Amino acid sequence: MNLELLAVFAGASIRLSAPLLLAATGELVSERAGVLNMSVEGMMLTGAFLGATFSWLTGNPALGLLFGMLGVIPLALLQAFLSVTLRANQIVTGIGINILALGGTTLAYREIFGERSSAAIPGLAHWSPPLLGKLPLFGAALFDQVWLLYAGLAVLIATAVVMRHTALGIALHAAGVAPRAVDQSGLPVARIRYGAVMFSGVMAAAAGCFISIGDIHTFTEGMTNGSGYLAIAAIIFGNWKLGRTALACLLFGVATAMQFQLPMFGLHVPTALLVMLPYLLALVAVAGLIGRQTAPPALTQPFKR
Known part of the structure; x- marks a missing residue:
């Protein structure tokens, strides 16, 4: 097997798992x-759209990322208010x-792009660790990634801590x-849950920005293509544990x-089968075929004092 092709495949796998990792965290x-x-x-x-739009308007992808993450806060507040x-x-x-x-x-x-839908949108810069990026064969392919991926890994570690x-x-x-029991201890359950939903929204927006201005450098209608549902499936696949969820995203x-x-690699597999493979794995996870799943007992259950 060609090692260069294997390195490209590994790098692509990491890149495609990054938005799932951000959203799932x-x-x-x-x-x-x-x-x-x-x-x-x-x-x-929404994050993908706002990130691409403000990156295009300002010419600065970092501002696009910032506006993309801030712009999703009203949606997160709406979800928290309803839930x-x-x-x-x-x-x-x-x-x-x-x-x-959608x-x-x-x-x-x-309305905004119209016929200019093919206009180039500035994208986030790539970065690689000083030593790892210089490794022969695998260095550039594996570690030369959008800096947002490494920021997401840092957030993942911080979240775990x-x-x-x-x-x-x-x-x-x-x-x-x-x-x-949390309420009886004097802690505000509603505020805790509001904060958790807000964090989820900001991370989801960052994941969307990774797709639009980190990977593809454009925006298309419905471009997330079910990635949010895959992120939820990854959590089930990982049995609500952060490390296992990260492996499921990968x-x-x-x-x-x-x-x-x-x-x-010269392997000819029906395209339709390959397209459905991530969703087939998600279905396996949701169906509980990979072992017993232990969700938080109060998940989806509203709390009333």
Whole structure:
């Protein structure tokens, strides 16, 4: 097997898993706090659109990323208000916000870009670790990635530390396990869940920006193409544990990369099968065929004092 092609395949797998990792990190915190943020797909799409639009308008992709992440906050507040304050069905409200985001970004895209849809959009810069990037064969292919990927890994590690070793992490876990006990201890369950949903929204927006201005450098209608749902499936696949969820995101990235890279190895597999492979793996995870899944007991359950 050609090692150069293998290195390209590995690099593509990492790149394609990055938006899933960003979105899943935030979504896991939300679910640990007891809120299933089904609108992560719509938040990713909104972030992708806002990131691309402001990157194009300002010529600065860093500002595009910033506006993309800030612009999703109203959607996150809406999801939190419906789920936590109004105690509405989290799945129904999430899907409704996804539909709203799809329609809104499609309309805005056609109004703003119009015939200029093929215009080049400035993208985020690449970065590689000083030593790892210079390794022969695999160095550039594996480690020369968009800097947002490394920022996402840093956030992942920080999230793991917070969730496992701090009082805030304990409160987040408790809000998804025994919210009444949290309330009796004097901590505000609603505020904890609001904060978790907000974090989920910002991370989903960053994931969307990674796709539009980090990877593709353009925006197309519905370009997230179900990535938000894959991020939720990765959490189920990882049994609500951050490390396992990250590995599940990488697995989905590998499955997605196969549809682009396998022909380079001389392996001719039906394209339709390769396209459906990530979603087939997600279905396996959701169906519980990879072992017993232990969700937070209070997940999707509204809390009333």
